[in-house]
Amino acid sequence: MRVIGRRLVFYLITALAAITVNFFIPRLMPGNPVEAILARLQGQITPGTIKSLETQFGVRTSEGLFGQYLHYLNNILHGNLGISTSYYPSTVNSVIKGALPWTLGLVGVATVISFTLGTLLGVLVAWRRGSWLDNALPAMTFFQAAPYFFIAFLALELFSTRLGWFPSGRAYNQLDFPAFNVSFAGDVLSHAVLPALTIVVCSAAGWIVGMRNVMVTTMDEDYVLVAQAKGLGKRRVVWYAARNAILPSVSGFSLAIGFVVSGALLTEIVFSYPGVGWILLQAVNNRDYPLLQGIFLIITFAVLAANLVADFVYVLLDPRTRQEA
Amino acid sequence: MSATADLGTGSAGGAPGSTGTPEAAALAIVPGRARSVRFPRSPKIIIGLAMLGFFLILAIAGPWIAPYSPGASVSTTNGVPQPPSAAHWLGTTQLQQDVFSQLLAGGRSMLLVAFLAGTVATVLSVVIGVTAGFLSGLTDDLLSMLANFFLVLPALPLLIVIFGFLPSSGGSNDVLIGLIIAITGWAWGARVLRAQTLSLRNRDYVDSARLAGESNWRIIGYEILPNLTPIVASSFLFTVLYAVGTYTAMAFLGLVNPQHWSWGTMLFWAQSANAEISGYWWWYLPPGLAVAFLGTALALLNFGIDEFINPRLRAAGLTHKRVKKYATGEVPRRFTIGLTPVVELREGERP
Numbered sequence: 140m141r142v143i144g145r146r147l148v149f150y151l152i153t154a155l156a157a158i159t160v161n162f163f164i165p166r167l168m169p170g171n172p173v174e175a176i177l178a179r180l181q182g183q184i185t186p187g188t189i190k191s192l193e194t195q196f197g198v199r200t201s202e203g204l205f206g207q208y209l210h211y212l213n214n215i216l217h218g219n220l221g222i223s224t225s226y227y228p229s230t231v232n233s234v235i236k237g238a239l240p241w242t243l244g245l246v247g248v249a250t251v252i253s254f255t256l257g258t259l260l261g262v263l264v265a266w267r268r269g270s271w272l273d274n275a276l277p278a279m280t281f282f283q284a285a286p287y288f289f290i291a292f293l294a295l296e297l298f299s300t301r302l303g304w305f306p307s308g309r310a311y312n313q314l315d316f317p318a319f320n321v322s323f324a325g326d327v328l329s330h331a332v333l334p335a336l337t338i339v340v341c342s343a344a345g346w347i348v349g350m351r352n353v354m355v356t357t358m359d360e361d362y363v364l365v366a367q368a369k370g371l372g373k374r375r376v377v378w379y380a381a382r383n384a385i386l387p388s389v390s391g392f393s394l395a396i397g398f399v400v401s402g403a404l405l406t407e408i409v410f411s412y413p414g415v416g417w418i419l420l421q422a423v424n425n426r427d428y429p430l431l432q433g434i435f436l437i438i439t440f441a442v443l444a445a446n447l448v449a450d451f452v453y454v455l456l457d458p459r460t461r462q463e464a
Numbered sequence: 465m466s467a468t469a470d471l472g473t474g475s476a477g478g479a480p481g482s483t484g485t486p487e488a489a490a491l492a493i494v495p496g497r498a499r500s501v502r503f504p505r506s507p508k509i510i511i512g513l514a515m516l517g518f519f520l521i522l523a524i525a526g527p528w529i530a531p532y533s534p535g536a537s538v539s540t541t542n543g544v545p546q547p548p549s550a551a552h553w554l555g556t557t558q559l560q561q562d563v564f565s566q567l568l569a570g571g572r573s574m575l576l577v578a579f580l581a582g583t584v585a586t587v588l589s590v591v592i593g594v595t596a597g598f599l600s601g602l603t604d605d606l607l608s609m610l611a612n613f614f615l616v617l618p619a620l621p622l623l624i625v626i627f628g629f630l631p632s633s634g635g636s637n638d639v640l641i642g643l644i645i646a647i648t649g650w651a652w653g654a655r656v657l658r659a660q661t662l663s664l665r666n667r668d669y670v671d672s673a674r675l676a677g678e679s680n681w682r683i684i685g686y687e688i689l690p691n692l693t694p695i696v697a698s699s700f701l702f703t704v705l706y707a708v709g710t711y712t713a714m715a716f717l718g719l720v721n722p723q724h725w726s727w728g729t730m731l732f733w734a735q736s737a738n739a740e741i742s743g744y745w746w747w748y749l750p751p752g753l754a755v756a757f758l759g760t761a762l763a764l765l766n767f768g769i770d771e772f773i774n775p776r777l778r779a780a781g782l783t784h785k786r787v788k789k790y791a792t793g794e795v796p797r798r799f800t801i802g803l804t805p806v807v808e809l810r811e812g813e814r815p
Binding site for chain 1 (some may be wrong): 508511609612613615616617618619620621622624625626628629705708709712713716717718719731734735739740741742743745748749752753755756757758759760762763764767770774
């Protein structure tokens with residue numbers, strides 16, 4: 140368990156560092172952050188905006204930089220991320236709280252599907268090495284290399300505008316009243332299909348290639364040869380190899396999750412999906428800096444939490460990590 | 465930490481063995497051959513290089529051969545985007561700008577940012593990764609921690625915050641954009657390079673160099689770095705690929721000055737006019753495909769290098785036909801010696 144403990148400490152330090160970065164970025168830019176923001180807002184200033192910005196950045200207080208920093212830390216520890224300027228007088232917290240479930244649902248489900256599907260396909264491609272499946276690898280790089288939002292454009296054009304199979308945006312029909320019943324659930328599902336499909340198509344390629352590469356190496360190991368020599372069935376042998384080959388995929392999760400989340404945010408924007416990505420765009424367009432920074436922190440924390448879970452799974456899967464500590 | 469230091473891509477821990485192999489030694493015996501470096505010639509690398517070359521030419525010549533100015537309204541018909549025609553090969557935008565011209569003009573900024581970010585990030589990752597791997601102890605711990613911090617931090621939201629606070633004049637400066645992207649993109653390479661340096665550090669030839677009294681910098685520069693070349697190349701391509709995606713995303717979000725033409729900016733304008741719902745495919749398809757193919761070129765090259773580092777990943781050598789041909793001696797085995805001249809030349813031989 141020492142491994143997990145050490146990772147936990149690392150994530151805590153990372154979270155603190157992220158908060159610190161968040162604190163200093165606006166202060167590193169030339170001039171007073173409030174004035175800089177007001178200059179960019181160009182006329183859309185309300186007294187509320189000025190007040191919330193001043194509270195946010197600790198301007199007009201007698202505190203020094205360090206005092207401001209402590210103040211900021213204290214606010215975040217109490218879950219206070221400031222007041223949104225574009226949704227004034229809503230707090231950043233309440234704005235994010237409204238959007239987070241949509242993103243967590245969409246990204247969570249899509250990531251699980253993509254990881255499972257990608258890993259299985261990776262095993263298949265490695266198993267059938269030298270067959271036509273290998274030619275599919277370069278084609279997959281296309282999906283991996285294409286920006287998420289471009290694939291989202293294509294999905295919209297094809298399945299929504301041309302074929303009319305799925306709605307073109309939002310999380311549910313505007314006329315529909317959110318309720319816990321079957322018709323609403325169906326509505327939400329049909330709205331989620333295209334965004335989820337986009338995320339799966341774009342992120343699965345990475346898992347496929349990663350799993351295939353490790354699997355190919357694992358299939359050459361001695362114990363796989365022994366298993367074959369003992370006359371075990373091909374499926375059984377592949378299963379033994381796959382169990383070992385999946386470890387780097389799990390530990391590579393930390394690299395991937397950041398990409399997937401970033402891509403998912405852009406996907407949401409294309410589909411007007413009311414998740415964190417969508418309010419991120421609103422925050423960018425309205426120059427709502429408190430909201431922007433709040434979203435950055437929340438996403439960072441979510442990614443760190445996902446990493447911690449991946450670490451837990453890794454320790455469960457690989458007994459060696461338990462022994463080492 | 466060490467338990468999770470492996471990477472999923474297989475390029476990191478895979479097989480560092482392309483260096484000290486007998487093939488390399490065999491080649492070195494042939495006099496005068498040691499300097500002639502033969503690049504790996506897999507179809508992936510050739511296709512990738514060809515595509516990349518095409519995009520480079522496009523980036524250099526594009527803005528000059530563009531028939532119209534990318535921002536100019538070329539016709540005054542109406543406010544509806546016109547589909548492709550003889551006059552406008554890729555149609556027009558809502559403001560009647562020529563999409564083909566925008567596509568040609570937008571490549572330069574994209575490649576400039578991508579390659580600048582890739583170069584800066586690679587230099588950073590080599591310096592930090594190799595230093596961390598070679599000097600163990602506290603230096604290593606601190607540098608690894610820094611790299612891991614940048615790895616787990618979701619880059620896109622961080623970049624959005626940085627770009628959001630940037631004064632508007634910075635939003636159209638390619639160099640500045642490239643530098644900012646580089647800051648968030650070096651960590652992956654540093655981690656891979658550190659892992660590989662750790663493995664090289666205790667090889668016999670490094671030990672003997674140390675015993676011969678060579679300085680740390682000489683050992684790093686002449687013994688370790690040459691053997692890291694394929695990994696450095698791979699991480700460079702990876703970072704360029706990352707920069708392409710990131711720059712497109714930033715421009716798509718409108719965080720780069722929308723009058724600063726790049727493929728991402730085109731997508732930004734297309735998105736803000738709802739081109740994807742209205743069926744104006746000629747507006748968003750060309751820039752999207754351009755980004756995707758540029759990315760594919762880089763990824764193909766990266767695959768090729770991965771296969772070169774770890775030959776077991778290669779599919780071609782293993783088809784039954786090829787195996788049979790090898791067995792009967794029909795095809796002479798040809799060893800590809802890669803990007804690195806492996807054998808250290810004697811003092812007198814160095815030009």
